[in-house]
Amino acid sequence: xxxxxxxxxxxxxxxxxxxxxxxxxxxxxxxxxxxxxxxxxxxxxxxxxxxxxxxxxxxxxxxxxxxxxxxxxxxxxxxxxxxxxxxxxxxxxxxxxxxxxxxxxxxxxxxxxxxxxxxxxxx
Numbered sequence: 001x002x003x004x005x006x007x008x009x010x011x012x013x014x015x016x017x018x019x020x021x022x023x024x025x026x027x028x029x030x031x032x033x034x035x036x037x038x039x040x041x042x043x044x045x046x047x048x049x050x051x052x053x054x055x056x057x058x059x060x061x062x063x064x065x066x067x068x069x070x071x072x073x074x075x076x077x078x079x080x081x082x083x084x085x086x087x088x089x090x091x092x093x094x095x096x097x098x099x100x101x102x103x104x105x106x107x108x109x110x111x112x113x114x115x116x117x118x119x120x121x122x123x
Contacts, residue, residue, distance in 0.1 A: 005056055007082065009040065012084065012103060013081060013082050013083060013085065013086045014079060014081060014083050014084075014085060014088050014100075014113050014118075015081035015082065015102070015110070016085075016095060017085065017113055017117055017118065018081070018102055018110055018111035018112065018113060018116075019111055019112055019113065019114070019117065020111055020112075021041055021043065021044075021045050021101065021109070021111060021112035022036045022037045022038070022041055022043065022045065023043045023044065023045050023046075023047050023048075023051070023109065024036070024044045024046055024047070025046065025047065025048070025068075026046060026048075026054065026056070026068050026069050027068075027069060030062065030066055030067070030068055030090075033057070033059075033068070034059060037059055039114070041099075042058070042059055042060060043056060043058055043059065043099070044056075044057040045076075045101060045109055045112075046068060046072045047109055051108045051109045052106065052107040052109070053075075053076065053078065053101060053103055053107055053108075054072070054074065055072030055073055055074045055075070055076065056072060056073045056076040056101070057071065057072050057073075058073070065068070067098060070098075076101055077097070077100065078101045078102065078103040078107075079091070079100045079101070079102050079103075079113070080102070080103070080104075080105065081102050081104070081110055085118055088100070088113060088118055089115075089119075090104055091119050092115040092118065097115075098114060098115050098116075099108050099112055099113065099114045099115065100111065100112065100113055
């Protein structure tokens with residue numbers, strides 16, 4: 001099936017390749033939020049005080065003078081940290097997404113992974 005059956009990728013999980021993602025809160029000023037976001041991600045994860053994911057801002061689609069709660073996409077798709085790299089690669093290949101947020105079972109944000117980061121792990 002093209003998935004690793006031995007070596008480091010066979011048991012590697014996405015927890016080992018997590019990256020930091022920009023975060024903001026519902027009450028944050030949107031102009032200030034945009035300064036935190038790098039070209040590398042172009043998103044901001046909306047979290048509460050316990051880092052539980054509430055939504056996602058895709059900054060390229062936000063109108064001027066918007067309010068975070070009105071323009072965020074609620075309940076974004078997430079993966080758990082124990083998903084294998086091979087499973088995550090298959091997920092990206094089957095879906096039309098280029099990144100995924102990784103959360104604990106409580107919804108607490110741990111970080112993010114991008115398809116291109118996993119492709120580097122595979123080579």
